[in-house]
Amino acid sequence: MRQWLLADRPVGRALADGDFALVDAPMPVPGEGQILLAVRWLGFEPAQKGWMENFGGYVAPIELGDVMRGMGVAEVVESRGGRWPVGTMVAGMTGWTEYLVSDGEGFDICHPDLPPHAMLGVLGIPGLTAWHGFYRIGRPVAGDVVVVSGAAGATGSVAGQLAKVAGCHVIGIAGGPDKCAWLVQEAGFDAAIDYREGKVAEQLKALAPKGCDIVYDNVGGAVLDAMLARLAIGARVVLCGGISRYEQGGQIAGPGNYFNIILRRARMEGFIILDHQAHWAAMRDRLAALVLADRLRWQVDEQQGFEAAPAALARLFTGANRGKQIVKL
Amino acid sequence: MRQWLLADRPVGRALADGDFALVDAPMPVPGEGQILLAVRWLGFEPAQKGWMENFGGYVAPIELGDVMRGMGVAEVVESRGGRWPVGTMVAGMTGWTEYLVSDGEGFDICHPDLPPHAMLGVLGIPGLTAWHGFYRIGRPVAGDVVVVSGAAGATGSVAGQLAKVAGCHVIGIAGGPDKCAWLVQEAGFDAAIDYREGKVAEQLKALAPKGCDIVYDNVGGAVLDAMLARLAIGARVVLCGGISRYEQGGQIAGPGNYFNIILRRARMEGFIILDHQAHWAAMRDRLAALVLADRLRWQVDEQQGFEAAPAALARLFTGANRGKQIVKL
Incomplete structure (x- = not known):
């Protein structure tokens, strides 16, 4: 499986090709009580450039060589007595990786009434x-x-x-x-x-x-x-x-x-x-109801393939994206 | 009696000598129900320079040739059945004039427990x-x-x-x-x-x-x-x-x-x-109580004579003043 690592910090400049390194990594193995997640979509936020710079101090620092931090939607593909059964779609901070192991902490089950990747857009951080x-x-x-x-x-x-x-x-x-x-x-x-x-x-x-x-x-x-x-x-x-x-x-x-x-x-x-996670579930219900009533339109700009992640992030800063920028793996 | 008129607008520059003109004016005569006020102190605010520029739009415009707008403390020296008896000390927007006629609207009686000019400082707009x-x-x-x-x-x-x-x-x-x-x-x-x-x-x-x-x-x-x-x-x-x-x-x-x-x-x-005048009297009582309890110190920088008004205003912008800038007439 593959991962995108942070290779350089874009401090005081635009994103560049050398900021990320695509590497092969061993397939992670879930332990007792854990789940194996296969990432299905990645979502992209302007704030991610600030995270790469360690700007702002409101999230934990990210180090060179770490897996690039980012939101994603993933499917549970293996469970060793973990929080959710195989087939569950969840959203959270997957990072830029094709697979990861988790105990489920920090992940939410995708909303049942909208496509899973809505958790990256209208029901996610942007919404x-x-x-x-x-x-x-x-x-x-x-x-x-x-x-x-x-x-x-x-x-x-x-x-x-x-x-x-x-x-x-x-x-x-x-x-x-x-x-x-x-x-x-x-x-x-x-x-x-x-x-x-x-x-x-x-x-x-x-x-x-x-x-x-x-x-x-x-x-x-x-x-x-x-x-x-x-x-x-x-x-x-x-x-x-x-x-x-x-x-x-x-x-x-x-x-x-x-x-x-x-x-x-x-x-x-x-x-x-991120301070207001206690309110997220209630907010999501309201947002989903508005979408289902056709009072809230949303657009998705879906790029294809894990290797497209750096270019997808860069699209936010040139204004090339039309709606929420995501990548389908 | 004398008045200082606005002669020029200090837009995009510091105050200058030519911004004000000292003129003689006829002594105003109170009508029925009015009082004649003799100004005893003028008080100076940084905002007055903005008023001269007609900057901000939150007070009525002031025109070239108008009496310069400003706060003052005045004594009632004549009353024709007016709001207050002779000898009352009041504070309000007197303008830069030695005398003025008023029906009392917009003026407040000076607080009884502190010197009258406190109404320009610790009990006035600054406080x-x-x-x-x-x-x-x-x-x-x-x-x-x-x-x-x-x-x-x-x-x-x-x-x-x-x-x-x-x-x-x-x-x-x-x-x-x-x-x-x-x-x-x-x-x-x-x-x-x-x-x-x-x-x-x-x-x-x-x-x-x-x-x-x-x-x-x-x-x-x-x-x-x-x-x-x-x-x-x-x-x-x-x-x-x-x-x-x-x-x-x-x-x-x-x-x-x-x-x-x-x-x-x-x-x-x-x-x-100026939006909060309904609260001023209650605030003044609290401030006066703190002064009387020696929990609130205040300084007055008192210049002398009506003719000193323009120079006194200029002192605010060079930082020459020590405490509330006032002029005693």
């Missing part, structure tokens, strides 16, 4: 992050004007659709006409801004003349700054991520318009979804 | 701002590590002392050894950092190795960024003001370390004290 950030931090009220950056991404698209469910007016910011069309025509956003056309602040001013009550930011940098220029009184700024941080060397520029947080009596708040 | 920001936004818990920038200023010194009253460990950041000595020896701060010596982030790391639970910022710019580098998990960042914004042309740099708000699960929030 849970959107839910927690939008409801718990954003505290929406019907009629709020909501702007979402990275709106066509796995998290942003859920956040924006949750805002529609909550009775809000929703503007998405995304890169390129295809993504913007999807936001309005498929995901039900009220409007979309293509940041590649520039003048994001001017476009947002035209679309939200009274300002934005909730800013849901996945991007940081210039896009965050443009949104901070348009805060409504009492706005809530949900800091979810900063993919623009990863695209360039060093630290991204801080938002020069942060002072509007004072002038507009606003709140900016961050969170880490 | 109320410190109270609201520290308690309502900062939500202190005993044992919290608190860092205050602009700590020797009229607001920062109150915020830091309220933190001591609340059982917190308090670090102040101020400019120069005199101010730092006052913070520790008189105001009871646990430690002080002289930002003019540089390496604020390193000094703060040494003084708060586990991070800061509350950041109370009056400064913005590089000092705010240094504090954001040292957030504890769950930190509250109280955005109170940004005097560094006023010192230079254009927009100040945004805080590049804002991303720590995510990583440290922090909250950054702003407010405008």
Whole structure:
């Protein structure tokens, strides 16, 4: 069986071919009370680049030569009196490996009503992050004007659709006409801004003349700054991520318009979804119900084969992916 | 009688002599139900420079040729059946004038237990701002590590002392050894950092190795960024003001370390004290009680004569003032 190991740290630069090494490894053997998991899909998150850099300190360090850390969906293919029977589909931090042994700790059974790989997207870290950030931090009220950056991404698209469910007016910011069309025509956003056309602040001013009550930011940098220029009184700024941080060397520029947080009596708040695992099962039930009622659309960008993992991760940073980036093994 | 009029707007530059014009004006005459106020002290706030620029939009615009807007303490010297009898000392937005006529709207009677000019400082906008920001936004818990920038200023010194009253460990950041000595020896701060010596982030790391639970910022710019580098998990960042914004042309740099708000699960929030007038009287009673119990020290920097008003305002931006800047007429 094969594994992808971390071979270099992309500190202050984009991902490169030499960051990972594909190696053969001996087939793991489950002990008493353990299960053998065969990975069926891997899921990719922008945060994984930060993990490679040991940036942020909110997850355990990853060392050069370790199996690359990542989420996956796996099937139980052998059980020695372990937690689940053979055939069970589970999701969790598999890492970039074809097989692993586990006692089941840290894994959840896949939701019965949706495809297993939904646990990597709409029911996974992206969907849970959107839910927690939008409801718990954003505290929406019907009629709020909501702007979402990275709106066509796995998290942003859920956040924006949750805002529609909550009775809000929703503007998405995304890169390129295809993504913007999807936001309005498929995901039900009220409007979309293509940041590649520039003048994001001017476009947002035209679309939200009274300002934005909730800013849901996945991007940081210039896009965050443009949104901070348009805060409504009492706005809530949900800091979810900063993919623009990863695209360039060093630290991204801080938002020069942060002072509007004072002038507009606003709140900016961050969170880490890993803190809130006690709520995940309940959140997943709500998200699944919305999907089944066709009130929450989601897209999957499925690449093929274990060897495609590094390239799949890189797609997140060029914006090549359409929906949640996964790889089918 | 005399007035200072706004003659130019200091947009993107420091204050200059030509920004104000001293003029003679006819003595105002109270009508039925009105009072004539003789201004006894003027008080000075960094925000006044923003008002001159019509920056922020949270107060009514001020036009060239208008009497300069500002707080003052005044004595009722004539009453034609007005709200208060002759001899009453009141505080409010007098503007930079020696006399004015009023129906009393927007003025408060000075607190009976402290000198009248306390209404410009520890019981005025600075004290109320410190109270609201520290308690309502900062939500202190005993044992919290608190860092205050602009700590020797009229607001920062109150915020830091309220933190001591609340059982917190308090670090102040101020400019120069005199101010730092006052913070520790008189105001009871646990430690002080002289930002003019540089390496604020390193000094703060040494003084708060586990991070800061509350950041109370009056400064913005590089000092705010240094504090954001040292957030504890769950930190509250109280955005109170940004005097560094006023010192230079254009927009100040945004805080590049804002991303720590995510990583440290922090909250950054702003407010405008003018929104909370319903609470002012109750806050003033608490603040006065702390002063009378000698748990809250305050300093006044009193310049002399109406003609000193422009220079007194300028002292805020060079850091020349020691405590609340006022002028005695």
